[in-house]
Amino acid sequence: MRPAELRALLRRVRRGTLSPTAAASAIQTAPFERLEFATLDHQRALRTGFPEVVLGQGKTPAQLVAIARRLFAKSGLVLATRVDPAGRAALAEAFPQAETHERARAVVIRRRKPRPRRAGATRLDVLVLCAGTADLPVAEEALVTARTMGSVADLIADVGVAGLHRLMAHRKRLRSARVLVVVAGLEGALPSVVGGLTDRPLIAVPTSIGYGAHFHGLAPLLAMLNSCAAGVTVVNVDNGFGAGYAAHLIARVGR
Amino acid sequence: MRPAELRALLRRVRRGTLSPTAAASAIQTAPFERLEFATLDHQRALRTGFPEVVLGQGKTPAQLVAIARRLFAKSGLVLATRVDPAGRAALAEAFPQAETHERARAVVIRRRKPRPRRAGATRLDVLVLCAGTADLPVAEEALVTARTMGSVADLIADVGVAGLHRLMAHRKRLRSARVLVVVAGLEGALPSVVGGLTDRPLIAVPTSIGYGAHFHGLAPLLAMLNSCAAGVTVVNVDNGFGAGYAAHLIARVGR
Amino acid sequence: MRPAELRALLRRVRRGTLSPTAAASAIQTAPFERLEFATLDHQRALRTGFPEVVLGQGKTPAQLVAIARRLFAKSGLVLATRVDPAGRAALAEAFPQAETHERARAVVIRRRKPRPRRAGATRLDVLVLCAGTADLPVAEEALVTARTMGSVADLIADVGVAGLHRLMAHRKRLRSARVLVVVAGLEGALPSVVGGLTDRPLIAVPTSIGYGAHFHGLAPLLAMLNSCAAGVTVVNVDNGFGAGYAAHLIARVGR
Amino acid sequence: MRPAELRALLRRVRRGTLSPTAAASAIQTAPFERLEFATLDHQRALRTGFPEVVLGQGKTPAQLVAIARRLFAKSGLVLATRVDPAGRAALAEAFPQAETHERARAVVIRRRKPRPRRAGATRLDVLVLCAGTADLPVAEEALVTARTMGSVADLIADVGVAGLHRLMAHRKRLRSARVLVVVAGLEGALPSVVGGLTDRPLIAVPTSIGYGAHFHGLAPLLAMLNSCAAGVTVVNVDNGFGAGYAAHLIARVGR
Amino acid sequence: MRPAELRALLRRVRRGTLSPTAAASAIQTAPFERLEFATLDHQRALRTGFPEVVLGQGKTPAQLVAIARRLFAKSGLVLATRVDPAGRAALAEAFPQAETHERARAVVIRRRKPRPRRAGATRLDVLVLCAGTADLPVAEEALVTARTMGSVADLIADVGVAGLHRLMAHRKRLRSARVLVVVAGLEGALPSVVGGLTDRPLIAVPTSIGYGAHFHGLAPLLAMLNSCAAGVTVVNVDNGFGAGYAAHLIARVGR
């Protein structure tokens, strides 16, 4: 409950139009909704600027649809991530307007059409880079998330450090974005190199692409946490969603 | 062998109604039963207050049914956990009275109907909380275990720390229970927050729900072991059974 | 703020003896105290039944004394754990009544003398067992904690599983306690053996006593988390304090 | 070399005032300076907006002073972090104007006096929160870094999750800052709780404060990487510098 | 080449019946056989007392049969372990006399019938104990191995430490064997308890039976390596073969 609401409520108590018991109850009762298997946090948009996002992992298709229905009814906007094919199919069937992003494993359901992306805009909010072709699903999850939240975002693929000139050709573009998201598997060196070339906040995303002593993403995760380039922060392995979300929050700082 | 039994047996030796050799044998022979692949511990209820529980993992359906038959014959109560679908089907077929808990992967077989749960009871023995919808199977394993052992138990789902007000709305209920079981995946922060709100013993259960640097439950396990809230103890990742069992033992302390 | 307090406050608002703004501030302002380097939680005893405990690790002697002074003034009872020799000396100098437990690295400061321990009491609240002589500091931390909180507690040392008869001789005593705390280093097998002999809740405490593939306590920690004895919960390596605290909470369940 | 510079240089080639060989050399020679043991990157301020920062770890006092002298001569501003006492003493002796931050282990040397902090400013660039008193050195390293770079920054200490009301009292202040840095040891739960209360970008910093299964910061590091609150990014264990640096970059996005 | 063979060969050189070049070649050429994908070590029985054993893991059925044919031709005895169902079928088809041990995943092929086990023998070479029903496959691999090599061996199943009396009933039998093999999953406590009851060499075998913080056998492996019972040595997780092999070597020491 925001301070203004609380003061308004207390004024009603003083005026006698609300009993103390009812007021106590209202103060202690939060605006959420309890399903059998979930407690939906309808107040999250007020607190954090965006409705609750649905993590598809570990939820059945039926649970996904039920949760999405309630969230959509309240906020008109649902973003579901890490949704497996069965879940994606169930959501697509339940919501004709659902946009499914196969490679990113994400589903977006929204009431209004998103504003068209300004094609010629040289000023980007979020620029996503990825080191290899196999890192694309994670990079696209970041892209979809940032765009769904309202950022102008773009993606450059396959600019790993073994061929630096590919990256160098994009130097100007690197400087045109407010925030950078850099996705890399294998040794995870790309964020350090990009971080040394720019003064933008940079979110590094390790991916699980690799084998052997890669330990499913541990290698690039440790590398990114130890980056010699200042200004680099890190999210979990394969967490494109988290990177895109944080990037959007950063891009709108100062607005 | 309990002390009273031992003294009785020794008195029979003195009276000459039992030979020293037979007595030595009796003292050293324990009441268990040997199947080809298992040694059933029929004395466990005497020692620990509850018959042996069957861990389904790694047992074939045929082994499960054979073990359950012997335990049921002796104690009239069988609890089997981590039973895969084939095992659950085999037990359901062998025991018409079996109650199967699909989500919790547990099977309960008992001779007598359980006493009906007191609906209006405000005093709970065990309250199980879980952070996310995907943690429900583990939370329900805890619930089924505690109830099967005789506790009055209940469950509140999906009250993770990213929306604290959902939890706060249950503060009174938290204080009405003798023991709390708090189940969480991801970063495992819920036990610390709940532990700071209450003076109840709290058993924290990490789950394997997460990805990447979650390492199949290592992240919340370590978090819970390092909880800044005093009074928190921890069980193995996904060990709802262990939490429910310990919670029941704690709830009946002082009775 | 407890519900009764909140309702009383709201009634004052209705009566006009408290302005809405002042009430809003009171509702949102918690009773804590801010030092330069710490925010003391004076309300903790109300919430959790015991004042805030001071973790000595990482605090300078001057910080320890300053924090202890404020806590003592408010609650008359201070328990400080993991206090290094310099910190123990500083507290002993600042508080003449401080009781210092060298082996347990703990300091207790209290206004009233503790009630004398009932010598002949056969009914224990908490019984602490430890596997080896080298585990004693951790076991004593648990003992001091439980006793400081008000439990009747005792300790049996050096009853490791390589000589089971030492443990068996204490079987009756095991059953006389409400809760057991079992402390073990090396392979950490003692909790499993004790857990199979009793129906009491059992808190297992791994210690860092060992070498090589012991990894500073990881070996017994993993062993205890995987115990085949039901009813075992675990705390962090060397966390005698946490075990003693939880044991006290459990021992008073049902009172 | 920035594009404008390159074009200017090429124009000189066309005019014949610069030979192709000299131009090739200039294009390929970067503005850095080679000491016996270091290669100073004087161009970094141009590229990233701030001069090279000196990581004190592993450098001798003599190396530190030599490097600081060269950087100071070029840029008039030196920030050295993780400087041990001997290194701090050497820098203080070599630079009378050096500001030494003992707890943060940092040294700042600058030509101009920093602008006075606006005392009554309600709008903060960076707000640093820390969970416990023992986390203060890391939190202060973040604070010093952000302020040295030019951010208006502040610090709230000891607001861990075991006493949530301490944090709740600062809710308004949380929303007044552009970026949050949240520092926590033990289980590292604070970023998740704060992240659920705000729509600000949040940088989480795990610390090595803990013991046993804490593994020198691994526990909170994993917790933060798995945070259920969106918008959280993470830096290395004890890396207050990295958090403060990234926070400053973020705070100035959009300016 | 054994010393006697070498001397004989050198005498032939002196007599002139063997040229130095041929002798040099013979000294440096070992009696093995090269297939396309394997180099069979036919000399192993001479060196180590038993022909080469075939590790089935990672070999195709065709490779298994080819290797077994060559080994069988040379030594008349083949033991293949960790053979998957396809491999077992291929061997059974290729060798009508093959004995397949399904649970142990082992295949034995031998020319002569094994000598019948002396039924009433109270003196065992090797006694295998296992803690739980699910550990049986590993225990049986040890049993099959020891018997195939010629030991009189037996197995007692499901005598875990949560019901010590089951183990105690076998104390006399424990002392009748020359060597003990103790197989346990979960926390791996059984070897410590058995080791404290006997003066026999004891080989501990951790199994991968468990979940969560068991890490596929790491928990009991570490426990066994840190056993407080002296005389315990350890083999790899699930390595029943290695334990049975070493047990046989030990049992025949002094013969």
Add this chain to the structure above:
Amino acid sequence: MRPAELRALLRRVRRGTLSPTAAASAIQTAPFERLEFATLDHQRALRTGFPEVVLGQGKTPAQLVAIARRLFAKSGLVLATRVDPAGRAALAEAFPQAETHERARAVVIRRRKPRPRRAGATRLDVLVLCAGTADLPVAEEALVTARTMGSVADLIADVGVAGLHRLMAHRKRLRSARVLVVVAGLEGALPSVVGGLTDRPLIAVPTSIGYGAHFHGLAPLLAMLNSCAAGVTVVNVDNGFGAGYAAHLIARVGR
């Protein structure tokens, strides 16, 4: 851009046949090609002596074919590794001249026929040794890679340390090669033994063949990194490609 090319370009600027803007663009634009999901580095052969190699892992068959087409068009030589069966089939269909190495999971596509291997050559560039039959796929990946790059290479299989004489018989051959690649799973001891017998550079390749405390190759990886034999360097677990590539580079040093 190589220095000579740069100087030539600058001379054209001086002559006025190239505008400064066009030159700046050319200097900053690298010769690569952007597909939707990949950025092909056609300049790599110039820089590193061999065209870009395609890592099959994580790429779809369609992506593989598209990338191979572009690389083949430019360089006439494609090496794809870690290609799954579907990818191998797609490449074989798209390129009639493709050579598929099933066991090595590699595909080679080249315009010209490779020069025939000199059968009687006693001087090898690269000799690959492997410890066990199950290590063959990795060893063959190294072999295929070295041969594709132009080395004269050979392979000796199944010469593990448990039967040293098998290795000793090849001592002369060990000394005939310029570089050795030694592939081993299990405990990874072979490189140490071979390294002590020769003065050749030796590349050790751990494989994931093993179980239990092998941790998918961690055991031999650590062993090889700690080898007591000097001159041993190591590549990632199962990285036959990397070993073959490095071996080829080494073999041509000094040519």
Add this chain to the structure above:
Amino acid sequence: MRPAELRALLRRVRRGTLSPTAAASAIQTAPFERLEFATLDHQRALRTGFPEVVLGQGKTPAQLVAIARRLFAKSGLVLATRVDPAGRAALAEAFPQAETHERARAVVIRRRKPRPRRAGATRLDVLVLCAGTADLPVAEEALVTARTMGSVADLIADVGVAGLHRLMAHRKRLRSARVLVVVAGLEGALPSVVGGLTDRPLIAVPTSIGYGAHFHGLAPLLAMLNSCAAGVTVVNVDNGFGAGYAAHLIARVGR
């Protein structure tokens, strides 16, 4: 209590010379002795063939002397391992007859002079091999332990696999011993090589000698657990005592 003793005791009950209550007490009371900080297991020699061994780690000098006094009084033989210099000095002062083994960190106290080692004996019970000079302390702990228990034992130092001929020169001696103990740090390859040369049981001891990715002994520990040589069992890192103890038990099998 051994069976014969139990039967004797029961016969006294039948004869009426022992009351049932006293007999019950005797059966349940084990022959151990409780000090303030230790519970001495005087019955261990009966059970396991050797008195309790004192692990010096974590015990104060005063505790060591007190425990040694009691054990010496009962059994006339004390072996203390991992005793730090202060503990060794205290034991040497308290027991004039104490033999101190500085490098092995062990102290032996015995009433009778040990029987002189048969100098010319070609038949060894235990042969200890170590790979490097730095592994000597662990190897000597094994040697002292085996000799103190009564084995004829010897040591060959510095025969690591990088110079195999050093080992080969001892092949005959390898075969003269009943049991082998092989101690190695770095990559821990020696047990595999020795194990392939002999048919003796072999106990492998990893040491903590190494650095970097050695992880204090983890590298050779994993290598030894994965040894391709059958018949190898393993003890904890640096556990020379455990190896010597087990070797002695094995050497006397069949006597």
Add this chain to the structure above:
Amino acid sequence: MRPAELRALLRRVRRGTLSPTAAASAIQTAPFERLEFATLDHQRALRTGFPEVVLGQGKTPAQLVAIARRLFAKSGLVLATRVDPAGRAALAEAFPQAETHERARAVVIRRRKPRPRRAGATRLDVLVLCAGTADLPVAEEALVTARTMGSVADLIADVGVAGLHRLMAHRKRLRSARVLVVVAGLEGALPSVVGGLTDRPLIAVPTSIGYGAHFHGLAPLLAMLNSCAAGVTVVNVDNGFGAGYAAHLIARVGR
């Protein structure tokens, strides 16, 4: 024994000038020397091209001097690495001609003066690069080793990836060396970037410089093992010696 020697010896047997028994003994007796604590491998230079190198770690000053004396007498060249200050002082005192490399912790003792380094030589055998000033000790160990073995070697310090232009300025020099050794702590990205710029064999050396999630060198070790640049091989953390040794072996391939 080299083949030529063996044939010569066998010819003496045929001529009757050597008895078969003496010949057998000579064939089986290797040219090494046994000290009390070490077995010196005087034949190593024959086998591997360089005398045995002394690893100082874990050896006392007296052991170091004794070993060095024997090696020096035989080969006239001693290289000792990882020698602590006491060991360095002892060697310097015992050998007046000893060259001590403080930062590299290495000591070189040689009979002949090394040939002067060709100052103007543009062709290097080995070029060592290091990422940061704190990595210098490891880089210098590599440099000293390569030079002691006879390579023409040089070192470029502090060219980390956060300021790529520093590295780019050395591109020509990179291509002038036969082999590259690249030393890096923190995230260990430098080998990947350098590897993408050159066609030289590259040995990557991770260092323990870093903190927190660096895990004493694990982070760069994993990064280097997963490098996306082909041709990179890796040695142990901080193993400058191993890198320098392997680099020398590689540099002389083809000579």
